[in-house]
Amino acid sequence: MCVFSLSLFSPPPHISGVKLGMSSEPLATACTVYHRFFQSCSPHVFEPYLVAMAAIYLAGKVEEQHLRTRDIINVCHRYLNPGSDPLELDSRFWDLRDSIVQCELLVLRVLNFQVSFQHPHKYLLHYLLSLKALMNRHAWDRTPIAVTTWALLRDSYHGSLCHPPQHVAVAILYLALEALGVEVPVEGEKEWWQVLSDDITKPAIDDIIFELIQIYNMDAKCT
Amino acid sequence: MDRDLLRQSVSYHGHPLFSLLKCEQQENPDFQCIAGDLSRTVQYRKERRVENVAVQQFIARKADLLFSPSWQSSTPSVKEETEDMYAVMPPLEQFMEVPGSDRRNLFFRDIERGDVVIGRINSIREFGFFVTVICLSGGLGRDIEDLEITALCPLRDVPTHGNHDDPLSYYQNGDLIQAGVKDVDRYHEKLTLSLQPSSLPPSLSHLKLGVIGVDDMPAHYSRSVAVANSTTETYEKVLEHTLGFANPSTVEFLLGKLGISEIDPASLMRGLQTKNFLKEDYATSIRKKQSASWALKCVKIGVDHFKSGRHVEAMNEYNKGLEIDTNNVEALVARGALYATKGSLNKAIDDFELALESCPTHRNARKYLCQTLVERGGQVEEEEKLVTAEGLYRKALALDETFEEAEEALQKLQKHIQKSLKLKEEEAAKEEKDMNKSVETSAEKLRKLLKEEKRKKKKRKRSSSSSSSSDSTLSSIRKKSKKRKKRSISSHSHRKRSHRSSSNEDKTFDSKEEWYPPPANTSASFLTQKQDMAKLLEGNVRSIEQKSQVKGKRHNRSMSSSSVEILNDDGGDRSEDSIDSFHRFQAGSSKGKSQCSIDGDSRHHISKSRHRVSSGKEGEVNHYSKRQDQESGIHQGLYGSAEKSIHRKNSSSSAGSEYSRKCDKYGYERRNSYSQDHSCSKNVDGGDKREEYKIEEDVSKVKPKGEENVQSRGRSQNGKESAAEETADKNLPSNLLNIFSQIAQFEKEKCSKQKK
Numbered sequence: 001m002c003v004f005s006l007s008l009f010s011p012p013p014h015i016s017g018v019k020l021g022m023s024s025e026p027l028a029t030a031c032t033v034y035h036r037f038f039q040s041c042s043p044h045v046f047e048p049y050l051v052a053m054a055a056i057y058l059a060g061k062v063e064e065q066h067l068r069t070r071d072i073i074n075v076c077h078r079y080l081n082p083g084s085d086p087l088e089l090d091s092r093f094w095d096l097r098d099s100i101v102q103c104e105l106l107v108l109r110v111l112n113f114q115v116s117f118q119h120p121h122k123y124l125l126h127y128l129l130s131l132k133a134l135m136n137r138h139a140w141d142r143t144p145i146a147v148t149t150w151a152l153l154r155d156s157y158h159g160s161l162c163h164p165p166q167h168v169a170v171a172i173l174y175l176a177l178e179a180l181g182v183e184v185p186v187e188g189e190k191e192w193w194q195v196l197s198d199d200i201t202k203p204a205i206d207d208i209i210f211e212l213i214q215i216y217n218m219d220a221k222c223t
Numbered sequence: 224m225d226r227d228l229l230r231q232s233v234s235y236h237g238h239p240l241f242s243l244l245k246c247e248q249q250e251n252p253d254f255q256c257i258a259g260d261l262s263r264t265v266q267y268r269k270e271r272r273v274e275n276v277a278v279q280q281f282i283a284r285k286a287d288l289l290f291s292p293s294w295q296s297s298t299p300s301v302k303e304e305t306e307d308m309y310a311v312m313p314p315l316e317q318f319m320e321v322p323g324s325d326r327r328n329l330f331f332r333d334i335e336r337g338d339v340v341i342g343r344i345n346s347i348r349e350f351g352f353f354v355t356v357i358c359l360s361g362g363l364g365r366d367i368e369d370l371e372i373t374a375l376c377p378l379r380d381v382p383t384h385g386n387h388d389d390p391l392s393y394y395q396n397g398d399l400i401q402a403g404v405k406d407v408d409r410y411h412e413k414l415t416l417s418l419q420p421s422s423l424p425p426s427l428s429h430l431k432l433g434v435i436g437v438d439d440m441p442a443h444y445s446r447s448v449a450v451a452n453s454t455t456e457t458y459e460k461v462l463e464h465t466l467g468f469a470n471p472s473t474v475e476f477l478l479g480k481l482g483i484s485e486i487d488p489a490s491l492m493r494g495l496q497t498k499n500f501l502k503e504d505y506a507t508s509i510r511k512k513q514s515a516s517w518a519l520k521c522v523k524i525g526v527d528h529f530k531s532g533r534h535v536e537a538m539n540e541y542n543k544g545l546e547i548d549t550n551n552v553e554a555l556v557a558r559g560a561l562y563a564t565k566g567s568l569n570k571a572i573d574d575f576e577l578a579l580e581s582c583p584t585h586r587n588a589r590k591y592l593c594q595t596l597v598e599r600g601g602q603v604e605e606e607e608k609l610v611t612a613e614g615l616y617r618k619a620l621a622l623d624e625t626f627e628e629a630e631e632a633l634q635k636l637q638k639h640i641q642k643s644l645k646l647k648e649e650e651a652a653k654e655e656k657d658m659n660k661s662v663e664t665s666a667e668k669l670r671k672l673l674k675e676e677k678r679k680k681k682k683r684k685r686s687s688s689s690s691s692s693s694d695s696t697l698s699s700i701r702k703k704s705k706k707r708k709k710r711s712i713s714s715h716s717h718r719k720r721s722h723r724s725s726s727n728e729d730k731t732f733d734s735k736e737e738w739y740p741p742p743a744n745t746s747a748s749f750l751t752q753k754q755d756m757a758k759l760l761e762g763n764v765r766s767i768e769q770k771s772q773v774k775g776k777r778h779n780r781s782m783s784s785s786s787v788e789i790l791n792d793d794g795g796d797r798s799e800d801s802i803d804s805f806h807r808f809q810a811g812s813s814k815g816k817s818q819c820s821i822d823g824d825s826r827h828h829i830s831k832s833r834h835r836v837s838s839g840k841e842g843e844v845n846h847y848s849k850r851q852d853q854e855s856g857i858h859q860g861l862y863g864s865a866e867k868s869i870h871r872k873n874s875s876s877s878a879g880s881e882y883s884r885k886c887d888k889y890g891y892e893r894r895n896s897y898s899q900d901h902s903c904s905k906n907v908d909g910g911d912k913r914e915e916y917k918i919e920e921d922v923s924k925v926k927p928k929g930e931e932n933v934q935s936r937g938r939s940q941n942g943k944e945s946a947a948e949e950t951a952d953k954n955l956p957s958n959l960l961n962i963f964s965q966i967a968q969f970e971k972e973k974c975s976k977q978k979k
């Protein structure tokens with residue numbers, strides 16, 4: 001179990017990411033970067049919000065969804081000072097911008113420039129398709145399986161799950177089906193979740209699910 | 224909370240969930256309504272293998288989010304499905320190794336009308352054909368090949384193929400058929416297919432029904448076949464080896480396919496419920512506000528510049544502001560005002576209109592726009608584009624009905640329009656008259672000229688002693704010239720000239736007769752002389768035109784133009800034209816100034832060097848060479864007559880001088896014939912009379928370059944000195960007069976000495 005709890009700090013990358021219009025994968029990268037950075041460094045030494053902004057900026061570049069520093073600064077500033085006026089184009093603004101860029105370099109060095117990650121998103125989507133083919137279309141349409149899985153996946157980045165992406169994807173799918181009370185209509189020699197990933201085991205799934213729920217609990221405690 | 228969803232979950236988990244739900248969601252009003260229903264469903268829950276309490280708790284806590292109605296997937300967008308957008312996987316059933324019976328049941332439970340199946344024909348009957356269904360198409364995937372499901376496609380659902388009488392004969396056993404499912408009998412597990420396109424829903428209408436090839440089989444089928452044949456392929460392996468999986472845009476594509484939205488993403492986190500996010504907190508809206516405020520700063524600075532008169536800086540600031548925030552209302556209005564002040568009214572109008580689009584209530588923009596429109600209208604009105612002006616005024620009025628200036632301007636304009644219309648009518652009437660007049664005038668002129676020439680002819684006949692010869696020459700030349708006139712490109716003026724020239728013919732012809740006929744050689748030298756001749760001619764023409772009267776001007780102009788035409792003619796015309804030109808000189812500038820005389824001289828010399836002039840002017844050597852041949856026969860006669868006319872001219876006052884001047888000019892043109900130049904230039908004087916003998920000498924000296932007349936030889940030496948001077952200044956028409964006068968005087972003295 002390697003859930004690193006940052007629950008003391010609300011997930012800055014997440015909220016900002018949504019307001020910046022980031023899609024799921026770049027957001028996932030940003031969160032991963034953020035979490036991994038604070039696995040090595042202490043949040044007391046480095047300002048988490050600055051690291052979050054740097055992580056977003058970096059992730060945007062890695063995942064080809066370029067974000068402009070001006071937007072990042074605006075959103076974070078607004079988040080920290082709700083209802084404030086937009087920043088003026090003064091020296092303070094440029095200082096902020098410079099600090100983001102500096103921090104980005106620091107983050108890169110801490111992570112040894114390994115900022116490319118395999119995320120469960122692709123796997124999850126393909127699993128969804130395969131499952132959809134298996135199910136009665138009406139049942140599928142009735143139950144928001146896809147949306148639920150996606151929500152679960154995005155939320156999972158509040159913590160850092162260090163499991164292989166396929167496993168995470170399967171686990172999330174499993175949880176979604178459980179939560180919605182959906183049964184996979186067929187049963188064969190192998191379970192559907194067995195089929196989707198070669199080396200997955202039921203305990204692994206259970207573990208991941210447990211972690212996921214923990215994340216939610218943490219979040220629930222903070223809010 | 225969606226009742227059905229909740230019910231589904233509760234029935235799945237059973238009572239423990241229900242109780243949990245009760246504690247967690249007590250406050251939730253939705254739940255309270257449904258609670259009654261749920262208690263009943265709990266009775267029928269299934270056996271679960273594992274009871275995961277944590278999960279149930281999770282569900283209970285998140286129930287209001289999980290089962291919210293707004294979480295339904297949006298209708299998936301039907302996009303172009305290219306093979307490699309994502310990994311198309313074989314059916315999961317296959318991997319799961321689901322038993323056949325289950326698959327069969329599942330198939331018949333899920334198959335519906337409008338689905339597309341692919342099968343192989345196994346038998347054809349008179350009422351249709353039977354198909355063994357192999358797989359599904361159109362996005363569905365099931366592993367059914369080995370199930371031996373047969374379907375019938377009745378005859379009426381087989382489309383007719385024109386040529387065949389029996390549509391069924393088109394098909395054969397073993398053909399792969401893609402067909403739409405028309406009817407499903409689940410109980411009896413029977414399918415009815417149709418090949419009619421109408422059996423397909425619109426989303427699948429692109430699929431081709433009927434016979435297909437093996438390549439047209441869907442990807443998932445081919446992959447499933449591959450998997451079936453291998454023992455080591457697993458789902459994951461197949462997935463990761465498929466090219467489509469590596470496509471970077473696969474996530475985006477599949478999200479669309481599955482109907483998941485990224486814009487308003489769902490979350491089970493309380494803090495991340497996007498409906499709670501304020502619109503103003505989003506990046507784009509903050510940016511907009513920020514840009515607007517930054518731009519305003521620039522605009523303020525710009526306005527300061529504007530007020531202090533620094534327009535350039537002001538414009539820079541405005542443009543800066545507009546770069547930061549395009550369509551910023553204040554910046555546009557300020558810039559528009561600047562444009563209007565500078566006078567670029569169109570640009571100003573554009574800016575104001577743009578500003579009003581974004582903010583229709585901006586008072587300043589409206590006011591300025593009205594003013595600018597009216598001003599522009601005034602400008603346009605002056606340019607006589609009255610309709611545009613009217614449009615502008617009306618526009619201004621439409622914007623602001625109380626704008627008085629616009630009203631006034633509009634009324635003025637309407638009056639103006641009426642006036643202008645009247646004017647136009649009058650003008651049109653005038654023009655018609657003018658047209659008629661102008662036609663008349665040219666005809667009239669021609670008649671006048673003819674009359675004059677007739678008169679002069681008579682005069683000449685009386686006065687001339689050698690009229691017979693000249694007449695003969697005249698007549699001969701006239702005939703020839705007439706012929707040539709027809710051939711040549713002649714304007715009215717040219718004809719006039721030719722007519723006129725007939726009156727002067729005798730003079731020029733006489734003079735010409737004394738001349739030595741020019742040999743047909745050394746065209747190169749002539750060429751250079753031509754150019755000089757042309758230059759001088761042009762210079763002279765210009766000066767003449769300045770001095771002469773209108774008519775004279777016209778003549779001269781026509782002369783210069785006609786000199787070109789003259790050259791087109793043969794010798795006969797030349798002489799005529801030279802005479803004509805000479806006559807014109809008399810008519811136009813009787814002052815006999817050197818310039819005129821030069822021109823006259825040059826023109827007279829045209830008779831000999833006309834070709835040169837023309838070629839100089841036209842740049843056509845060919846003309847010259849042609850004319851040479853043609854003219855050689857006429858030369859003698861012409862020159863003879865020219866010489867005679869020269870004599871006669873000498874008897875007359877200015878005529879002679881002019882003629883001599885012409886000779887001078889002619890001589891001047893020639894580089895090599897110094898003597899001739901000299902003698903000719905001698906006579907370049909304003910209004911000086913020349914003695915016959917001088918002229919004779921001059922005339923005799925007038926020869927084509929490289930030739931020496933017996934007569935002129937003697938004098939050639941005389942003229943050398945002055946000729947030298949002349950040659951040096953040949954290329955400077957402005958100095959021509961001075962030189963001519965000098966030489967003329969010098970020669971005069973010499974000739975007088977000689978004579979003595």
